Amino acid sequence: MNLFKDSDRSFDSCLKCTACSSRCPVASVRPDFPGPKQCGPDGERLRLKSPDFLDEALKYCTGCKRCEVACPSDVHISDIIADAKARYGKGNKFKIREFLLSHTDLMGTMTRGTAPIVNAVTKTKTAKVVMHKALGIDQRRQFPPYAHKSFRSWYKAELEDKQVFARNVSYFHGCFVNYNLPELGIDTIKVLNAMNIGVQLLKKEKCCGVPLVANGFHKKAKANARFNTDSIEQAIDSGSECVISTSSSCAFMLREDYPRMLGETEGNPHQQVNYITRFLTQEFKNGNKPELKPVNLRVGYHSPCHLIRSGGVLHTLSLLREIPGLQLHQLESNCCGIAGTYGFKKENYNTSQDIGEPLFHQIEEGEFDYIVTDCETCKMQIEMSTSAEVIHPVSLLARALDV
Amino acid sequence: MKHDCLVIGGGLAGLTAGIRCAEAGLKVTVLSSGESALTFSSGAIDVLGMDTSGMPVRHPFQGIGRLIVEQPDHPYALLGGNSVYRALDWFQGQVAETGLKLVTAKILEENHWRLTAAGALRPAWLSQPTAGTLDWDFDEIRRVVFVNFTGFLDFMPELASAGLKTNKAFEHVCVSSLNITLPLENGSGATADTMRSTQLARAIGESDIELISSTLLEKVGDADLVAMPACLNVAGRNWLEELRRRTGLNIIEVATLPPSVHGIGLLRALRSRFAALGGFYVPAVPVKQGVVSNGRVESVQTPDDILEANHYILTTGSYFSKGMTSKQQGVSEPVFGLDMQASEEFCDSRFLAREGHGFNRTGVVFNKHLQPSINGQSIENLHVAGALLAGYDPIIEGSGGGVAISTAWKAAGEVIEKMGL
Numbered sequence: 001m002n003l004f005k006d007s008d009r010s011f012d013s014c015l016k017c018t019a020c021s022s023r024c025p026v027a028s029v030r031p032d033f034p035g036p037k038q039c040g041p042d043g044e045r046l047r048l049k050s051p052d053f054l055d056e057a058l059k060y061c062t063g064c065k066r067c068e069v070a071c072p073s074d075v076h077i078s079d080i081i082a083d084a085k086a087r088y089g090k091g092n093k094f095k096i097r098e099f100l101l102s103h104t105d106l107m108g109t110m111t112r113g114t115a116p117i118v119n120a121v122t123k124t125k126t127a128k129v130v131m132h133k134a135l136g137i138d139q140r141r142q143f144p145p146y147a148h149k150s151f152r153s154w155y156k157a158e159l160e161d162k163q164v165f166a167r168n169v170s171y172f173h174g175c176f177v178n179y180n181l182p183e184l185g186i187d188t189i190k191v192l193n194a195m196n197i198g199v200q201l202l203k204k205e206k207c208c209g210v211p212l213v214a215n216g217f218h219k220k221a222k223a224n225a226r227f228n229t230d231s232i233e234q235a236i237d238s239g240s241e242c243v244i245s246t247s248s249s250c251a252f253m254l255r256e257d258y259p260r261m262l263g264e265t266e267g268n269p270h271q272q273v274n275y276i277t278r279f280l281t282q283e284f285k286n287g288n289k290p291e292l293k294p295v296n297l298r299v300g301y302h303s304p305c306h307l308i309r310s311g312g313v314l315h316t317l318s319l320l321r322e323i324p325g326l327q328l329h330q331l332e333s334n335c336c337g338i339a340g341t342y343g344f345k346k347e348n349y350n351t352s353q354d355i356g357e358p359l360f361h362q363i364e365e366g367e368f369d370y371i372v373t374d375c376e377t378c379k380m381q382i383e384m385s386t387s388a389e390v391i392h393p394v395s396l397l398a399r400a401l402d403v
Numbered sequence: 404m405k406h407d408c409l410v411i412g413g414g415l416a417g418l419t420a421g422i423r424c425a426e427a428g429l430k431v432t433v434l435s436s437g438e439s440a441l442t443f444s445s446g447a448i449d450v451l452g453m454d455t456s457g458m459p460v461r462h463p464f465q466g467i468g469r470l471i472v473e474q475p476d477h478p479y480a481l482l483g484g485n486s487v488y489r490a491l492d493w494f495q496g497q498v499a500e501t502g503l504k505l506v507t508a509k510i511l512e513e514n515h516w517r518l519t520a521a522g523a524l525r526p527a528w529l530s531q532p533t534a535g536t537l538d539w540d541f542d543e544i545r546r547v548v549f550v551n552f553t554g555f556l557d558f559m560p561e562l563a564s565a566g567l568k569t570n571k572a573f574e575h576v577c578v579s580s581l582n583i584t585l586p587l588e589n590g591s592g593a594t595a596d597t598m599r600s601t602q603l604a605r606a607i608g609e610s611d612i613e614l615i616s617s618t619l620l621e622k623v624g625d626a627d628l629v630a631m632p633a634c635l636n637v638a639g640r641n642w643l644e645e646l647r648r649r650t651g652l653n654i655i656e657v658a659t660l661p662p663s664v665h666g667i668g669l670l671r672a673l674r675s676r677f678a679a680l681g682g683f684y685v686p687a688v689p690v691k692q693g694v695v696s697n698g699r700v701e702s703v704q705t706p707d708d709i710l711e712a713n714h715y716i717l718t719t720g721s722y723f724s725k726g727m728t729s730k731q732q733g734v735s736e737p738v739f740g741l742d743m744q745a746s747e748e749f750c751d752s753r754f755l756a757r758e759g760h761g762f763n764r765t766g767v768v769f770n771k772h773l774q775p776s777i778n779g780q781s782i783e784n785l786h787v788a789g790a791l792l793a794g795y796d797p798i799i800e801g802s803g804g805g806v807a808i809s810t811a812w813k814a815a816g817e818v819i820e821k822m823g824l
């Protein structure tokens with residue numbers, strides 16, 4: 001993400017090969033989206049001459065980065081598009097919606113103690129119509145339920161004193177684990193403890209900033225980046241070997257985007273952030289592998305776009321292959337369509353579902369016990385759009401400890 | 404965790420090797436980075452299109468027999484015509500398992516002609532079902548029409564018809580072009596000039612098909628062959644079949660400028676077959692370096708990891724895919740630093756010289772088991788296949804797909820044998 005400095009000149013190295021356009025999920029379902037080559041390197045050339053060349057259609061880009069994976073010439077296509085949107089884009093009429101969708105930590109805090117009520121209300125027809133009409137949040141969307149007790153308070157109450165181990169890591173749990181899926185946090189601790197590694201939380205953490213950047217709140221995102229970076233530094237200084245994250249998107253943001261956002265590339269602590277499967281495969285390889293019992297399930301693995309971009313699919317696959325008895329099938333590499341908060345907006349709902357169609361189809365045909373994926377919004381999208389239940393690779397691993 | 408076999412490079416050769424290993428029950432992972440040549444290709448497989456004197460080859464497997472007598476260092480010489488045939492037959496069967504039925508000529512063991520976007524005719528072995536196969540003799544053809552949808556830029560019917568006209572066999576055939584302006588029912592108001600073939604496929608709806616059918620019947624109802632850009636059979640919508648049914652015309656699809664719907668379709672089929680057999684395909688992980696000692700690969704390094712396997716198959720392609728790099732000191736293979744055969748004359752001064760460019764024949768040298776070498780020492784657990792091999796010219800010979808498939812099939816066979824399966 002280069003919103004924080006001058007124009008990204010990587011467009012100069014574009015070879016005009018169109019590989020990027022062949023891989024864009026949005027272009028494949030929207031005939032009116034000109035695709036990454038046009039919106040990215042081609043468009044940037046024009047926009048540098050005059051912002052009038054800004055194409056309205058840029059707003060349809062989901063930021064999935066599949067174009068960058070395809071590019072043989074390392075053009076930061078998705079960053080260039082995000083940058084142009086922020087730089088030249090006009091504000092839209094759903095400011096409140098963008099605020100609500102993107103301030104995930106604030107929303108979580110507000111529901112504290114009221115989770116059952118909020119969950120019930122967001123399910124009602126009236127609430128859905130109000131959200132659709134007034135806020136522009138599509139009424140066909142299902143909201144993830146909020147947990148009754150946040151992961152952080154659970155940890156403080158139940159676990160903090162029990163984490164006495166010679167080796168320690170710090171856990172950036174993120175908003176989703178904290179407010180919606182504390183079970184994943186608990187499984188993570190279970191797995192790491194079984195490997196004789198203690199888990200500490202950061203003194204404080206704020207939303208990593210992915211939804212903020214996607215919705216145009218760059219200042220806030222940068223402030224969060226600063227805040228979290230300080231927490232990470234503090235954790236490393238007080239003896240944590242590294243920081244782990246169980247969200248492929250948070251991890252990508254912390255590790256890959258923070259240094260660029262903050263304009264720091266040397267000596268920063270961001271390289272100490274690991275997506276969990278990266279950390280675990282390293283440990284397994286070094287011989288620190290807990291005893292695993294067979295998990296006799298047939299599962300389909302869906303790789304999230306940002307995990308692909310960071311080369312992390314290798315780690316998750318390697319980890320899953322260690323689970324005895326598991327019948328693991330790699331699903332075709334298709335975007336699920338949700339792209340964070342993108343699919344929640346009513347103007348994107350159809351695009352989002354059309355993009356996901358081939359994936360949903362494959363899942364329904366495959367007769368899997370579970371779908372496994374690393375990303376919380378992929379989970380929401382797949383559970384809403386198919387009959388499948390989705391679990392995180394670490395939760396599957398936790399089952400191998402138990403069964 | 405140790406892999407039985409790691410394949411480096413996820414193009415046509417890498418996936419073919421991966422599929423054969425997985426089929427034999429090996430734990431195999433394909434590491435890839437970026438796109439492969441398939442994304443840009445016609446989606447047809449050429450085995451041998453031209454002989455050494457530049458004449459089109461009608462019987463490719465017999466042609467291979469003659470070719471390898473003249474060129475004993477050609478990759479095909481390791482297999483011979485019969486094995487190449489077996490490899491391609493097996494390949495066609497694997498792809499068919501996914502529902503994609505690639506077609507051969509109607510006559511056994513013969514090439515057919517495929518039509519390119521430039522109006523050229525190439526002898527091919529396998530073609531996409533919607534591209535069809537043109538018989539070796541064109542006796543039946545009196546009128547050919549290239550049709551485009553007004554504004555669509557990745558297909559140029561005027562260029563195609565002019566191209567076909569230069570072919571002697573079409574001297575007395577009426578070749579013309581036709582543009583049809585479509586309403587693009589599902590185009591959300593966008594026009595064809597901003598669309599790629601995959602998008603055009605989405606934008607077309609029932610009213611467009613109705614208009615195409617009626618226009619064809621009215622204007623070119625007597626054509627023996629109607630060629631359209633490949634955008635009519637995408638994502639489960641087979642408009643082509645519908646048009647054929649409504650008009651009764653012989654309509655075929657021609658691969659457009661990239662991105663190529665047919666090439667991507669073949670790539671997708673291969674990946675799906677590989678996954679169905681239990682193989683793992685890892686995107687966006689470029690292998691940086693291989694560690695070799697005592698004639699064996701110990702491990703390979705990626706940006707994040709050191710990976711180990713019993714066997715390795717290297718299918719990293721040619722220059723564009725970065726399987727070879729060319730610097731001032733010459734051409735090299737960047738992962739292992741394998742021995743290369745450089746051609747004396749690197750690039751022929753006449754651009755399309757009959758003998759081909761030395762440039763294209765350059766590549767990694769290999770022994771009869773497809774093992775490469777470093778400073779003359781063979782690497783026991785490494786096999787090479789596909790576009791990075793030395794000793795052949797895919798463009799002049801029309802052999803790119805056939806060499807990639809058959810050498811990958813053989814490389815996998817060597818690994819399977821060594822694993823004792």
Ligand SMILES: Cc1cc2nc3c(=O)[nH]c(=O)nc-3n(C[C@H](O)[C@H](O)[C@H](O)COP(=O)(O)OP(=O)(O)OC[C@H]3O[C@@H](n4cnc5c(N)ncnc54)[C@H](O)[C@@H]3O)c2cc1C
Pocket residue numbers: 411412413414415416417434435436437438439440441443444445446447448449450688689690691718719720721724725726738788789790791797801802803804805807
């Ligand atoms: C434009 C074009 C059109 C063609 N049309 C036809 C046709 O119509 N018919 C036909 O028969 N043949 C055709 N060919 C030739 C044929 O497609 C190729 O010979 C064949 O696909 C080569 O396959 P490959 O797997 O050896 O290499 P490639 O397809 O080049 O694949 C190599 C792969 O390895 C990856 N890679 C490279 N380095 C690394 C690394 N260090 N780590 C990990 N991955 C790496 C690359 O990213 C790439 O994905 C065409 C070729 C081109 C370029």
Ligand code: SF4
Pocket residue numbers: 023024025026027035036039060061062063064065066067068077078081
């Ligand atoms: S980031 Fe994704 S949606 Fe945006 S242009 Fe690239 S491939 Fe398309």
Ligand code: SF4
Pocket residue numbers: 013014015016017018019020021036037040041070071072073074075077
């Ligand atoms: S893939 Fe990269 S080099 Fe090719 S057209 Fe897109 S931006 Fe340019």
